[in-house]
Amino acid sequence: MNKVKVGILGAGHIAAxxxxxxKQDERVEIVGIADIFEEKAQELAAEAGPDVRTAGSIEELIALGVDTVYITTPNTMHVSPVLxxxxxxxxxxxxxxxxxxEEEARQIRDAARESRGCYNLGMNRRYAxxxxxxxxxxxxxxxDAYSAHFxxxxxxxxxxAWxxxxxxxxxxxxxxxxxLMDLCRYYFGEVKKVKCQATQAVSGSELDNFAILLTFESGLVMTFNTFAHSGWSFPFEAIEIYGKYSTASTAELETVKVACGLEGEIDSxxxxxxxxxxxxxxxEENRLFIDALVNGTEPPVNAEEAYKSTFLLTSIYESAKTGEEINVADQLNKVLS
Ligand SMILES: NC(=O)c1ccc[n+]([C@@H]2O[C@H](COP(=O)([O-])OP(=O)(O)OC[C@H]3O[C@@H](n4cnc5c(N)ncnc54)[C@H](O)[C@@H]3O)[C@@H](O)[C@H]2O)c1
Structure with missing residues (x-):
């Protein structure tokens, strides 16, 4: 069997x-690691295997003969190498x-439609x-969820630092x-409308405190709070979902409780x-991606799906900036039609 020949661009925390x-997947050969800092590429290449080579750019990485690239550079440095x-x-x-x-997400979605290459977005929370x-x-x-708080x-x-x-x-x-914006779509389907109030609480340069109200096509309503500087007091990530006589709740990615029925057992x-x-x-996200490449099937979070989650996020920023409720469904339908 031909191995999937992988290169990694950006040799930081998540790349490792x-x-x-x-390295543990026998269907994969890690061929090269690239970073703008040669020593970072060398360090990760040494960890990744004895024959792993290094490069300084996406062009050099592809020239090593890879057929698959992991893009693990900082956020605003994804679009150009992906395209x-x-x-x-x-x-x-x-x-x-x-x-x-939204414009850059659309460029990637359109490029993915044209390409023989497969695009997948790393949304690991779906598999936590x-x-x-x-x-x-x-x-x-x-x-049967009716309400939620994330x-x-x-x-x-x-x-x-970046x-x-x-x-x-x-x-x-x-x-x-x-x-979690992606997770709420994964759980509850498409969002109909969103309203967000945000402030610049601690940061000198950006909105860092968001209270968001989302209404889904299904009728489910949820609140979503996110603050950038709360300290790491446990749990900094938590969700609660409410159904008829049922509640699911999590604390970080460590514990989960699901209680169904007024007299039932709590599954913890x-x-x-x-x-x-x-x-x-x-x-799991890596295994599913490599499965898709090996079997020629759709990857777990393809470009169409990734675009919709990005669209939701850009709509929340629009509401935060204008103070208006945004009809996400109408706007999304316009760009999809
Ligand atoms: N899915 C997750 O749970 C998760 C967790 C952490 C990070 N991330 C994402 O992964 C990305 C990287 O985050 P990180 O924490 O690993 O950051 P990091 O700072 O540890 O690593 C980024 C690396 O990219 C390199 N780099 C920067 N610009 C480059 C360029 N133009 N070309 C090549 N290399 C370049 C840097 O030198 C650094 O080694 C971010 O987009 C982040 O949002 C996701």
Whole structure:
């Protein structure tokens, strides 16, 4: 069997997580690692395997003979290398976010439609154990959600240093909050309308405090709070979902409780002992992406799906900036038609 020949662009924190997992997949050969800093590329290449080569750019990386590239550079540095890969029919696993504007997300979606390369966005929360458990209750009809509250705080915007620079992040919502914006679509379907109130609480350069009200096509309503500088007091990420006589709740990616019925048992799981690469969903998202390449099937979060989550996020920013309620469904239908 021909192996999937992988290159990684951006040799930082998340690149090491993906490299560690890809190294264990016998269907994959890690061919090269690229970074603007040669020593960072060398360090990760040494960890990834004895024959892994280094490069300084996306062009050099592809020239090493890779057929698949992981894009793990800071947020606003995803679009250009992704488009380069798709134009050259190279498969792409892009870390989140897809892009930091609707126009750029659309460019990627359109390029993916034209390309023989496969595009996948790394939305690991979909495969995190706590969230998979809740999804299975929803899919089986045991948890019929009507209402929800999601919280996705960050402790600080200090590490890595670029997270405090909106020119590199695209804005705070493109940081960790993007994960749960995608998760709410994954759980509840398409959003009909959104209203957001946001302030510049601590940061000198951007909105960093968001209270968001979302109404879904299904009628479900939810609140979403996210604050960028709360400290890492546990749980900084938590969701609650309410159905008829039922509640699901999580604390970080560690524990989940699902209570169905007025007298039923509470199903409670604790994933503290599981390795992060597994419990946070990275293992499964990588396996599903490589499955798609090997089998020629659709990847788990293709460009159409990634575009819709990005569109939701740009709509929230629009509401934050204008103070208006945004009819997301109408606007999305216009750009899709
Ligand atoms: N899915 C998740 O749970 C998750 C977790 C962490 C980070 N991320 C995402 O992954 C991306 C990287 O985050 P990180 O925490 O690994 O950051 P990081 O700062 O640790 O790593 C980024 C690396 O990219 C390199 N780089 C910067 N510009 C480059 C360029 N033009 N070409 C090549 N290399 C370049 C840097 O030198 C650095 O080594 C971000 O988009 C972030 O949002 C996702």
């Amino acid at each position: 997580v993906h490299a560690g997992l890809l 380069h890969c798709l134009k050259n029919n190279v498969n792409v696993f892009s870390e989140k976010p897809m892009a930091t504007s 154990y706590v969230y998979k458990k809740i999804k299975s209750y929803m899919d089986s009809g045991q948890l 919280k996705m705080n960050r402790g600080e915007l200090l590490h890595p 997270t405090s620079d909106p020119a590199k992040t695209g804005g705070f919502l493109y940081e960790t909050p993007f994960h 799981s604790d994933y503290h002992l599981m390795p992060v690469s597994k419990k946070w969903g990275y293992e």
